[in-house]
Amino acid sequence: MKVINLHIAEKELIEQAVESNRHAQHQIYSKFSPKMLGVCRQYIKDMHLAEDVMITAFMKAFISLKNFKHEGSFEGWIRRIMVNECISFLRVQKKVKFLEEEIYTEESSNSIESQFSVDDIQFLIDNLPDGYKMVFNLYVIEGYKHHEIAELLGIKEGTSKSQLSHARKMLQNNISKLKNYTNGTE
Amino acid sequence: MEPNKLETQIKEQLNAREIQPSSLAWDRLDAMLTVVEEKKNNRFHFLNNRNIGIAASIMIIVSLGFFYFSPKDVASIQENRVVIGQKNDSNNKEVITNKQDLQKIQIAETTRHNAVTLISKPNSIIQKAQPTINPIIIQDVDIEFQSNEVIAQNQFPKVIMSSQEIKVSNSIKVNAIDLLAAVDKPSKLNTSPRVIVDTKSLLSQVDAELDQTFKEKALKKITKNYKEIKVAFQTRNQE
Numbered sequence: 545m546k547v548i549n550l551h552i553a554e555k556e557l558i559e560q561a562v563e564s565n566r567h568a569q570h571q572i573y574s575k576f577s578p579k580m581l582g583v584c585r586q587y588i589k590d591m592h593l594a595e596d597v598m599i600t601a602f603m604k605a606f607i608s609l610k611n612f613k614h615e616g617s618f619e620g621w622i623r624r625i626m627v628n629e630c631i632s633f634l635r636v637q638k639k640v641k642f643l644e645e646e647i648y649t650e651e652s653s654n655s656i657e658s659q660f661s662v663d664d665i666q667f668l669i670d671n672l673p674d675g676y677k678m679v680f681n682l683y684v685i686e687g688y689k690h691h692e693i694a695e696l697l698g699i700k701e702g703t704s705k706s707q708l709s710h711a712r713k714m715l716q717n718n719i720s721k722l723k724n725y726t727n728g729t730e
Numbered sequence: 731m732e733p734n735k736l737e738t739q740i741k742e743q744l745n746a747r748e749i750q751p752s753s754l755a756w757d758r759l760d761a762m763l764t765v766v767e768e769k770k771n772n773r774f775h776f777l778n779n780r781n782i783g784i785a786a787s788i789m790i791i792v793s794l795g796f797f798y799f800s801p802k803d804v805a806s807i808q809e810n811r812v813v814i815g816q817k818n819d820s821n822n823k824e825v826i827t828n829k830q831d832l833q834k835i836q837i838a839e840t841t842r843h844n845a846v847t848l849i850s851k852p853n854s855i856i857q858k859a860q861p862t863i864n865p866i867i868i869q870d871v872d873i874e875f876q877s878n879e880v881i882a883q884n885q886f887p888k889v890i891m892s893s894q895e896i897k898v899s900n901s902i903k904v905n906a907i908d909l910l911a912a913v914d915k916p917s918k919l920n921t922s923p924r925v926i927v928d929t930k931s932l933l934s935q936v937d938a939e940l941d942q943t944f945k946e947k948a949l950k951k952i953t954k955n956y957k958e959i960k961v962a963f964q965t966r967n968q969e
Contacts, residue, residue: 564767566760573756578748585749595751599759606763662743669740684737685744719736 555614562610569606576619577602580626586681587630589670594630601629627686631696634674660719668718676711683708 560568577598584594584601605625612621660668669677678697682688683704690708694701 577751581749581751582747586744595755599755602759603762662747665740665743685741
């Protein structure tokens with residue numbers, strides 16, 4: 545019963561925000577902005593730029609809020625807007641370069657298992673090239689399929705696969721290095 | 731290539747992460763939303779104004795089109811001939827002879843007011859008849875009908891003019907005698923007496939006068955000089 549009430553509350557809040565009710569918009573912003581800033585931070589290394597992108601994405605979300613049909617998760621809907629805005633930002637900055645190679649190797653499943661903090665994970669992802677990082681984030685974190693990534697980024701599906709393959713390899717190497725560094729072996 | 735355990739761990743940890751934005755972030759977003767809403771309102775206002783403008787321009791175009799392309803029953807009168815009616819049927823058209831050699835007379839007839847205007851201007855200016863009590867305005871006094879019958883036939887009100895009466899199809903009868911009487915009456919526009927000035931003849935006359943005076947002066951000078959020379963020769967010969 546409580547969950548239903550919360551859902552209704554969110555729906556009402558969205559309907560009020562559609563009517564440009566600034567209080568409702570502020571409530572939505574307060575509820576989702578910490579998570580969304582985390583999403584933006586996955587793609588953009590600079591925290592200030594990530595916040596700028598998040599604000600722009602929230603503005604676009606509020607403008608197109610009337611298009612939300614309450615069919616799926618509202619958080620998922622906002623998250624998609626954030627991801628798209630991050631991709632657009634990186635494209636404008638011309639930071640993303642995809643090598644059109646379609647050769648990729650199947651990764652072994654016996655990958656390194658270790659407990660890392662979120663900051664460590666973010667550090668490892670930040671050290672990936674932008675192209676690798678973007679495909680890795682879209683595939684692993686957001687759960688996109690390769691054909692969806694290819695469509696979203698305007699690349700071939702094989703390129704997406706090869707980028708992911710390279711990203712995984714590089715990430716495993718970096719994890720090994722980090723583990724060795726933390727263990728004091730290096 | 732399904733996500734392995736490490737990737738699942740990365741996903742869970744990153745999805746659970748929350749980063750608190752700066753306190754100014756909402757203020758910036760608020761300002762941006764305000765600007766966007768103002769722009770939106772201005773755009774709608776502009777659109778409304780533009781729609782009004784478009785509607786007004788359409789109205790103007792339609793009214794102008796109606797004004798220019800509305801059916802006008804205009805009959806032109808050529809030199810010394812007045813043809814009333816659009817059809818050139820010999821039975822229907824009639825001729826009015828003007829005594830004073832009017833160059834052109836045009837008749838504009840409006841169907842609404844059943845009025846006929848005769849204009850004596852040489853240029854082909856079409857005037858719309860105004861709804862007046864006496865709908866017939868004849869500027870040139872000396873117009874007389876050559877034949878006994880004038881038939882004005884138009885598309886809308888069929889006007890039949892005869893020596894006795896002018897019959898209009900929508901049951902308006904005009905007595906020809908009254909019409910002639912109206913013609914004989916000096917209209918308000920013709921208060922000043924008509925003076926015909928032939929500009930060409932006037933100019934040629936002036937030129938001729940100028941030529942004459944010039945010739946006279948020249949002859950006088952020549953004769954004077956001739957006399958002086960003659961006297962001078964005579965005095966020299968005597969010496």
